[in-house]
Amino acid sequence: MLESITWLKVAGVIVLSMFIQDVLLNQIVILGSHPDLMLVLPITAGIAGGAEVGAVIGFFGGIAADLVLSTPFGLSALAYVVIGYAVGSFIASPLGHDFYSARVFGTTLGCIFGTLFYAVVAAFIGQPGILNSQLIVTTVIVGLGGLALAIPVFRAWGWALSDTQRFSLGSRMPSGGSALR
Amino acid sequence: MAIARGSNQRLTLLILLLISVTVVTLDYHGEVSRAIGHVRNGVMDVLSPFQRAADSILHPIGDVFAGAIHYGQLSTQNNQLRAQIGILQRRTALQNYSLAAARQIEILNRLTFTNISSVDGQVIAPAASNFRRTIEINLGTTEGVGPGMPVVGTSGLIGTIISSTGSASIVELILDAHFGVGVLLGPTYFRATGAGTGLSLEQLQSTSVIPHIGQVAITSGQDNGAYPPGIPVGAVTSVTKSASGQLSRVSISPSVNFTQIQYVTVLQWLAPA
Numbered sequence: 359m360l361e362s363i364t365w366l367k368v369a370g371v372i373v374l375s376m377f378i379q380d381v382l383l384n385q386i387v388i389l390g391s392h393p394d395l396m397l398v399l400p401i402t403a404g405i406a407g408g409a410e411v412g413a414v415i416g417f418f419g420g421i422a423a424d425l426v427l428s429t430p431f432g433l434s435a436l437a438y439v440v441i442g443y444a445v446g447s448f449i450a451s452p453l454g455h456d457f458y459s460a461r462v463f464g465t466t467l468g469c470i471f472g473t474l475f476y477a478v479v480a481a482f483i484g485q486p487g488i489l490n491s492q493l494i495v496t497t498v499i500v501g502l503g504g505l506a507l508a509i510p511v512f513r514a515w516g517w518a519l520s521d522t523q524r525f526s527l528g529s530r531m532p533s534g535g536s537a538l539r
Numbered sequence: 540m541a542i543a544r545g546s547n548q549r550l551t552l553l554i555l556l557l558i559s560v561t562v563v564t565l566d567y568h569g570e571v572s573r574a575i576g577h578v579r580n581g582v583m584d585v586l587s588p589f590q591r592a593a594d595s596i597l598h599p600i601g602d603v604f605a606g607a608i609h610y611g612q613l614s615t616q617n618n619q620l621r622a623q624i625g626i627l628q629r630r631t632a633l634q635n636y637s638l639a640a641a642r643q644i645e646i647l648n649r650l651t652f653t654n655i656s657s658v659d660g661q662v663i664a665p666a667a668s669n670f671r672r673t674i675e676i677n678l679g680t681t682e683g684v685g686p687g688m689p690v691v692g693t694s695g696l697i698g699t700i701i702s703s704t705g706s707a708s709i710v711e712l713i714l715d716a717h718f719g720v721g722v723l724l725g726p727t728y729f730r731a732t733g734a735g736t737g738l739s740l741e742q743l744q745s746t747s748v749i750p751h752i753g754q755v756a757i758t759s760g761q762d763n764g765a766y767p768p769g770i771p772v773g774a775v776t777s778v779t780k781s782a783s784g785q786l787s788r789v790s791i792s793p794s795v796n797f798t799q800i801q802y803v804t805v806l807q808w809l810a811p812a
Contacts, residue, residue: 381589384667385597391669410548417555421562425582427668428701428709431575432562439555443548473669480670483563487716488670490735496669 367518368415375399375511376422383503391496393503394469395511396423397476400438401468401504402511404446405461407519412442430483437479441472462508469504473497580704583675587707590664591677598801623693655767656807658682662800663707672715672733674698678805679706687765689806695771695794696720696758697803710803713738713772713793721762722772724750724789728759731772731791738773740789749786750775756791765810 379395386392399419404412420435427434449464473496481488565571606613660678667673678684680703690697690710698712711718718733722740725748729740740756754775760768773791781787 377586377589380586380664380667381593382597384664385593387665392665394669408548410551413548413552413555417559420559425579426586428671428673428711429668430563431566431572431579432559432564436556436559436563439552439559443552477670485670485716487733487735492735500669 364519368418371514371518372399372415372419372422375419375514376426379423380426388499389495390492391499393507394473394500395503395507396420396434397438397441397469397472397500398465398504398507398511400442401445401465401472402461402508403515403519404442404444405449405464405468406512406515407446409443409446411519412444412446413439414442416440416442429480429485433480433483433485434476437472437476440479441468441475445472458509458512461512462505465508465511466501466505470497470501473500576702580702583702583707583709584704587663587675587677587704590675590707594663620693627693658684658805658807660684660803660805662803671717672712672735673701674710674712674800676708676710676803676805677706679704679708681705683807684708684805685809687809689766689770689808691770691804691806692795692800692802694796695773696766697795697797697800699765700805708805712797713795714797719762720766720772721759722756723759723761723768724754724756724775728761729756729789730762731756734790737776737790737792740791742786746786749780750778750789752776752778755794763810767806767808 375395383393383395396419400412400416403415407415416438417435420438421432423434423438424431445464445468449468474493477488477493477496566575658678660676660682662674663677664675667675676690684700685703685708686700688700690700696713698710698715698718700708701711702709713720713731713733714735714737715733716735720731721743722729722731724740727746727748727750728743730743731738731740752775756772756775758766758768758770758772760766771794773793775789776792777788777790778786779788
């Protein structure tokens with residue numbers, strides 16, 4: 359069963375991230391693009407908690423992100439679900455090899471491919487002017503943003519997902535406890 | 540055990556994907572889209588005071604760095620702005636003449652929006668998305684501002700308002716790929732659409748007149764009156780001709796410097812129903 363306190367913590371992290379992104383990070387415009395904390399959330403959650411955690415947080419983080427965007431509602435949720443799941447499947451930190459540098463590198467890589475995947479999904483559902491040269495700049499800026507934001511976000515998930523074994527939707531976590539410890 | 544765990548994870552992924560696709564699909568439905576718009580406006584209303592506070596704190600800090608790096612450029616711009624102020628002061632003095640004389644001067648200057656009521660405002664946040672070219676301004680329905688109203692700067696068209704709350708509005712810039720406006724370039728009508736860093740023109744009528752580099756495009760007022768005629772949009776930067784010498788492609792650079800927008804004017808003008 360789901361732990362209410364864990365859901366509350368996760369919701370708190372997502373809402374706070376949305377606030378920081380919209381009030382602060384959107385003001386940091388470099389060559390026409392800004393860091394994307396809302397993309398970092400499902401990536402770091404996937405790395406630390408596994409594919410399912412990444413997908414769930416990707417969905418709710420995407421919905422929260424779409425509340426302040428002018429793009430179609432649900433687009434971020436659709437993209438982040440896949441990104442969080444994919445990162446959690448391919449880059450999850452295995453127990454016993456839990457180095458912060460590996461997580462940070464994985465987050466940066468996830469941000470780069472996540473931005474490209476988001477653009478492809480947006481273009482697929484008919485958003486014009488997405489696949490252009492500015493996409494390269496955006497990918498680099500978001501990747502660098504992921505590099506800078508990874509560690510504080512991992513710490514936030516360490517607090518919010520401390521009971522990860524009971525967080526996932528009915529499935530059991532890998533034996534040996536949470537990958538965050 | 541591992542197989543069961545993997546199946547559960549894939550089931551979760553599938554459910555979340557289906558819900559996401561459903562949400563995206565519903566956003567294209569009129570009633571649901573309006574409801575989502577109301578929710579988004581509510582969130583914007585909550586966040587806009589914090590955005591203004593952050594902008595008032597961060598903007599001076601950014602200005603310090605920008606001033607140190609771009610001192611020479613700023614000095615040149617200052618001189619240009621002084622010249623523009625002089626022109627605007629002269630135009631304001633001209634408006635004190637008789638109505639007939641003022642109308643004649645407007646026609647000569649291709650200015651037909653000086654008698655439209657307007658509201659001055661300020662940019663409080665840049666684009667929320669890396670894939671849309673928008674800004675947020677500190678004017679909303681309380682100030683008589685609403686969706687569909689053109690937004691202009693001192694040198695030309697900035698964009699159009701796409702959503703408004705009581706205290707803030709989102710402006711879609713002319714550089715955004717969703718943006719389009721009818722323009723007049725010399726004697727020829729074109730449709731200009733946003734292309735990231737400039738605008739691309741599509742011919743609406745056949746013509747043998749080839750635009751020249753630097754020629755200014757103005758709003759034509761022909762696109763169902765969405766914009767009043769005469770607002771500068773941009774200047775021609777490239778002209779491409781086909782093998783037969785016919786006009787193939789025209790690109791324009793915006794009149795407005797979008798890297799330094801801070802003050803805007805909203806024209807309280809709506810297209811006729």
